[in-house]
Amino acid sequence: MTSILTNTSASSAIQVLRAINSNLAATQGQASAGLRIRTAADNAAYWSISTTMRSDKMSISAVADALGLGAAKVDTAYAGMEAVIDVLREFKAKLVAAKEPGVDKAKVQSELDQLKQMVVSIATSSGFGGQNWLNTDIGQIYDLKANKVSLVSSFSRSSGSVSIGTIDLHLDEISLFNTAGGGLLQADPRDVKTIGGMRYGTVYPESGSSTIYYTETGSSWMNPTWNSGAAGTFSFNFPHGSPLDFNSPGAEIKFDIILDREYDPSGDTGITAELRDLPGPYDPGHTKTITITKAHVDAYDASLGGIISTNTQFAGLLNTLLNPEGAHVNANYGHYQPPGSNNWIHDDVLMSVETRQMHGNGSYVEIANLSSVGVSTGGLTQKSDYGERGSGLSLQFDPFTLHIDGDTPDGVEVSFQFSINGAPSKSYEFNRTYVNNLLGKDTGAIETADEMVTLLRSLLDADWPDTVIQVSSADPSKIIVKSDPAVDRKWGAGTRAGFSDIVVSIEPLPAINFLNIDIKQNPDLIDHYLNYIEVAGQRVVDGAAVLGALKQHIDMQSEFANKLMDTIDKGVGRLVDANMDLVLTRLKALQTQEQLAIQSLHIANNNNEAILQLFR
Known part of the structure; x- marks a missing residue:
């Protein structure tokens, strides 16, 4: 019907125009921003996912930057390691040349001193970003917690929580010099020396009497403590x-x-x-x-x-x-x-x-x-x-400590065999945890002859009940290990007692400092020094290998981080990006609809004008 109070056609036209304008505004927004979903009102679920993923991408980008910083630190340390390896090769060659008869060892030592200073210079200058991994200051370098450095390597989200992944490096594997000792070119403070007198060590006057190098490898003739009897x-x-x-x-x-x-x-x-x-x-x-x-x-x-x-x-x-x-x-x-x-x-x-x-x-x-x-x-x-009775040993006790050994939960381990009078040898072992439990300690230290006696008895008494183990009454620094004379009266050839096959889990290890090598003062120790450089040099090579593996890990992780960021971009785009072809097509359609709606409204308003003519 036609009414002078209500223009129904105009109302319908306005409603249509409003809807078209709303759709047109939304489409124009998509066209200008390039996004199908800009706010939570557009699609709450997709908007939430995309917002979270954009945040994660920023975190991964930060990880990528951290990996770049870590790579720089590793490259610096690796370059230092390579340079030190080259110097050690030259150092070894000088030692070999010094063995030639007639060579002036004082002059060779001057060259060695220059090479030593070069190694120190390389170590002290191999730092990046305030961190130097080759020249460290760690109180207990063999404590995994104390010697660990962590490089940020990844960011992950799982079950509503986030976590940061790291690549861990233990500096005892690469440090050349450490303030408290234990660097690759320093004496290893974990040296157990004679193991309380159970074996002999090679000594030289570097600073008093100290061990050069233990080469115990398991052979019963390597550093055994034996006492063999002899016939009259x-x-x-x-x-x-x-x-x-x-x-x-x-x-x-x-x-x-x-x-x-x-x-x-x-x-x-x-x-x-x-x-x-x-x-x-x-x-x-x-x-x-x-x-x-x-x-x-x-x-x-x-x-x-x-x-x-x-x-x-x-x-x-x-x-x-x-x-x-x-x-x-x-x-x-x-x-x-x-x-x-x-x-x-x-x-x-x-x-x-x-x-x-x-x-x-x-x-x-x-x-x-x-x-x-x-x-x-x-x-x-x-x-x-009278011959000799070999059924007993006199051990010169020296205090020693079984230290922490990286990720080995029980610390340094010592294994050995023991036998008396040709009986089949039996195998034994003890470690830091065993010593601590036995003596009620937490240090792994055997500090007195009495404690050493307690340790040996705990190991040997069950298998050798007729063996006497006691501190010497004549010299408290010595330990007597012998068959009980009340049971065993054997004398002469065939009587023997001793420890053999002594193996320490962390050996071989250096017990001297690279910087203390002096062929001028100790010309007879060149062979020992060569042996030391051979093993210490291999430790440096192993350290460089650790850095090389770490560098490869960082490079792979960096490449993955970059790919992951690209993948997140694609994934978020699929959720919220607008299809511009569809948007532009729809925009043109809506613009046309807008024009038609305006014309419809104009026509509807003209109908009321015709009615007004009846009253004129």
Whole structure:
């Protein structure tokens, strides 16, 4: 219907125009911003995701910048490492040249000093951004928490929380010089030295008496602590050029051979007494009177005609009489001439008498009541020897500490084997945690001989119940390890006790400082220095390898960060970017619709004008 109060057509036209204008404004906004979703009102879910991802992209961009800074630090340290490796090669060559006879070692040392200063200069100048990884100041460089530096490497979001990833580097792997020691070119403060006396170390006068370098690798002959017994024996000289002629009437040599008497330690003092002490009563051993006549010579070798001309003949004759009693005579002595050659020169003078240990536990030999008629004694003299008991050790105790060892939870570990008197060796091991639990400590330190005794007993008592382990009563700095004399009375050859196959988990390691090498003061230590440079140089090479691997990691992480930022841009674009082809097409359509709506409104208003004409 037509009304003068309400223009329905105009109202409809205005509503259409309003809708078109709204759509046109939105489309024009998309066209100007290039975004389909600009505010949360456009699409709350997509707007939230895109806003979060844009924030994450900024964080990843910061990570990429941090990776660039980290790469610069690594490159600087790596360049320093490479330069030091080159200097160490030159240093080693100088040491090799110094071994040449006639080389002026003082002049070579001057060149070495210059190279040492060059290494120091390289280390101190290899810093970037206020950080120097080759010249550090860390109180406990082997503590993973203390020696760790972290480089930001990644940003991630998971389950509503964010996290920052890092690449960790432990400076004990690359530091050349550290204020508190432990750098790759410094003495390693974790050196356990003689392990409380369990092994021997090579020493030299760098500053007093200190260990050069331990090379324990597991061989039972590398730095073992052994005490081996020896059979009772003594020597005498055969009268070369003065044959023994038994053809004279009544000619004879007569003596008593006393074998394997047990050792009576009464009157003995000191460490020897502690190792040799046996409770009485003491076995008197075996005694036999030996008489040598022409009949004995003929029975030995009738072709000699009753005349003994050489020490080997005399030894053969004596053995026919002494072997059954439990003794043996040697005449196979000699020497290489010149020394070191393969030319063996037989010694036709020196001879020895040794017990074969056939009687009881002793290892004694004695010639007593010696006499002769019509012939000389052939050099035989009245002598005796108890031999040696090897069933005990005297360890010179030195304090030592089992330190922290990187990410190894139980710290430095020591393993070894122990045996007495040829029994099968048994293996043992202990570490920092074991020592701390045993002694109620947290330092891993064995500080006294009593603590060392406690440690050894805890390891050995179960397998060797007849072994005595105690601090020496004569010298509190020494530890006695021996078979119980009340149980084991064995003496002489075959008795032995000792530690072998000693292996320390962190060895080999340097126990001197690179800067203290001095061939002028210590010309006899060039081989030791060469050994040190070989291993210390390898440690530097290993450190450079760590930096190389870290650099590759950083480069890969940087490349990934850049790709990730590009991917986030694409992902956010798919969510909120406007399709400009569609936007422009729609914009033109809306502009046309706007024009048509305006015309419709004009027509609707004209209809009211026609009605007004009726009232004129």
